[in-house]
Amino acid sequence: MPTATDTVAAGDLGPLTTGDGTPLKTALARATRRARLKALFLVAPLLLFVIVTFAVPIGQMLYLSIYNPVFSDNMPRLSSWLRAHDVAEVPGEDAFKALVLDLTEARANRTHAQVGTRINYERSGATSLFKSTARKIKRIKGPPYKDQLLALDAEWGELHLWTVMARAAAPHTAAFYAQALDLSYDAEGDIVRAPENRRIYGHLFLRTLLLSALVAGLCLILGYPAAHLLASLPLKYSNLLMVLVLLPFWTSLLVRTTSWITLLQSQGVLNDMLVSVGILADDGRLQLMYNQWGTVIAMTHIMLPFMILPLYSVMKTVPKDFVRAARSLGAGPVTAFLRVYLPQTVPGIGAGVLLVFIISVGYYITPALVGGSSGQLISNQIAFHMLQSLNWGLAAALGALLLGGVILLYWLYDRLVGVDNMKLG
Amino acid sequence: MTAFKPIAAVALAAGLVLAGQPATAGEITVVSWGGAYTKSQVEAYHKPWMAQTGHKIKSVDAPNPAAPIKAQVKAGNVSIDVADVEYSDAVRYCDEGLLETIDPAVLPPAPDGTPATEDFIDGALTDCAVANIVWSTVFAYDAAKFKGAEPKTIADLFDVKKFPGKRGLRKGAKPNLEMALMADGVPAGEVYKMLTTDEGVARAFKKLDTIKKHVVWWEAGAQPPQLLADGEVSMTTAYNGRIFNAAIGEDKPFKIVWDGQVLDFDLFVIPKGAPNKDLAMEFIKFATDTQRLADQAKYIAYGPARKSSGKLVGLYQDGKTQMAPHMPTAAANMGNALVNNFEFWADRDSELNERFNAWIASN
Secondary structure, X not given: OOOHHHHHHOOOOOOOEOOOOOEHHHHHXXXXXXXXXXXXXXXXXXXXXXXXXXXXXXXXXXHOOOEOOHHHHHOXXXXXXXXXXXXXXXXXXXXXXXXXXXXXXXXXXXXXXXXXXHHHOOOOOHHHHHHHHHHOHHHOOOOOHHHHHHHHOHHHHOHHHHHHXXXXXXXXXXXXXXXXXXXXXXXXXXXXXXXXXXXXXXXXXXXXXXHHHHHHHHHHHHHHHHHHHHHHOOHHHHHHHHHHHHHHHHOOHHHHHHHHHHHHOOOOHHHHHHHXXXXXXXXXXXXXXXXXXXXXXXXXXXXXXXXXXXXXXXXXXXXXXXXXXXXXXXXXXXXXXXXXXXXXXHHHHHHHHHHHHHHHHOOOHHHHHHOOOOOOOHHHHHHHHHHOOOOHXXXXXXXXXXXXXXXXXXXXXXXHOOHHHOOOO | OOOHHHHHHHHHHHHHHHHHHHHHOOEEEEEEOOHHHHHHHHHHHHHHHHHHHOOEEEEEEOOOOOHHHHHHHHHOOOOOOXXXXXXXXXXXXXXXXXXXXXXXXXXXXXXXXXXXXXXEOOOOEOOOEEEEEEEEEEEEEEHHHOOOOOOOOHHHHOOOOOOOOOEEEEOOOOOHXXXXXXXXXXXXXXXXXXXXXXXXXXXXXXXXXXXXXXXXXXXXXXXXXXXXXXXXXXXXXXXXHHHHHHHHHOOOOEEEEEEEEEEEEEEEEOEOOOOOHHHHHHHHHHHOXXXXXXXXXXXXXXXXXEHHHHOOOOEOOOOOOEOHHHXXXXXHHOOOEEEOOHHHHHHHHHHHHHHHHHXXXXX
């Protein structure tokens, strides 16, 4: 680091210095650093808040998708045996001894059923196997453990059970991701595709992306003219219309969704109207609800403000003269729109489409209420595993895949369109 | 120093008053299934308990009260004191260590002195739960929709040719698989044995396939009577008490078909780490005594879980309808009935629901 004397020694041609002789560059760096620290200090509470309430819990939840220590914690002897050995066939006396001792202890701690539930994620029937064996474990007195345990329940002699336990012995597991990708392990422990009647998530991920894209597309088609109208009307009318856009925004999501049920169900307002004017026969009522059309219609309505607002804010800044100029220079209405107006609204289109798409991908209340069976999205499965099946590892794996997918799409968008071009309002 | 003394005395007194308060008037949170069912519990359990003890009850509705328990216990932030859950959930959650254990010895004996352990129906007491009612999943139809022949058997639920119209089914593997097999001619006694085999499960799904296009799926217990009333479906599976309340309480032309009913218990449980555990236990002791269980049957057609309550069950709250024939356990209704096998579901819940979800998601 150059000092004041160095600078003086370097002569008049040396770098610029401040009054006290410090090189200007250093002083500047010091000043900006101080400003930066001050800024950091000011945002520190927010940063801390975001880390504590957002990043940490989400990180913890996602960690569950690869971490499940239930088996290794509660069956310590068997776990270390399984980690040390390769399970290619049903093991011998050593492993069974560890199993019996661990199960006796687990029974005393009342954790045997949790262990069974962990194994049950990958092998049906394990819960009751662990429970019934633990109940009778006191009958086993001393070696040989293997023969006595097999006499209690022959299922302990099945290789698949042992390969599942061998995988569970490591607290870190890829099993939940495998399941989330419709894969499973066969008896030898190799990864294969899940049986066809249990493949579900790949299909649902695809449907989620397609329906979200459809909703974003419909919102754009419906929202674009509305936003244009808002942007071009005189203020006193446009403010009134803006309230109409915002009103549903302020109404509870559940209220809006249930109103759609009233409107669209087969004995609902819309169908009644179509029947009474004779467009439909009474027994030919349209099924607009409890299928994917229900999801698409209700979600499009709910998402519309997210499309209209960014579009409006961009359109507001587009000078009207440009289109007029284009027209006066001989462009037809279509050409003027496509070549002059539309390109200037691209930042709003990008923002609106991305916003609607990303919110739709994670939506679950509306599909749950009006989606029936064909309108379910991946988030409904995540909710199912969080609340009903209690398989949080799988829920976390599905959530992580969804998050990864959205980040990937965002990155793609950035590469293709550029996030800098986006204007959120 | 002297100046502080009066203040300290006041603070001490205030502290004593505050510390004494929970003992005189506590509040517990009880989560149940909502609608007519929660109402029956409020009338038969909550109100008398509040009047007798001076404590308060915050009643909360949920589509499945078991659902929030795991999240709350794992997060260490439990707000529920008592939850009303299904049998398989009570067993599963107990296994996972999410519930407080309940010693049945503390439950009050029957009026004639029979201990609670003998007074409750077989299976009504588990390590962590005390049953209050026996309920069943039945199917019901709107009589106005079927002028000629009316549905009589569980097979008719799956026969859209003979009985056209949409069907309401509960979204979940249980008890649709059981009902599908019974409709396919499997005797009740063999249903669970058959469902442990791949062929049995395939057979159940094949039967469900025949009506898949006609199904409206419901989740909350209050939905099926609403679907029937709206004309959205012509037949639906439902919890029997809900249909009873719509038919008798609200004069709807709904009829229950008891053939192929699936019986289950509802049980009170206390989540591990409940904020008012002792008070919750007091409430459960009170609510599951002979008289209270019998009283509940005055408001909804679910059978009491105590044998000694049976004799006390009388008239519906309208003062003229005898409740006995509307109970799922009435002899006339038990002709072809299945008792839900909780061990089967504790084992196969994840596998079969995964398969069910895959089936429902594929078109």
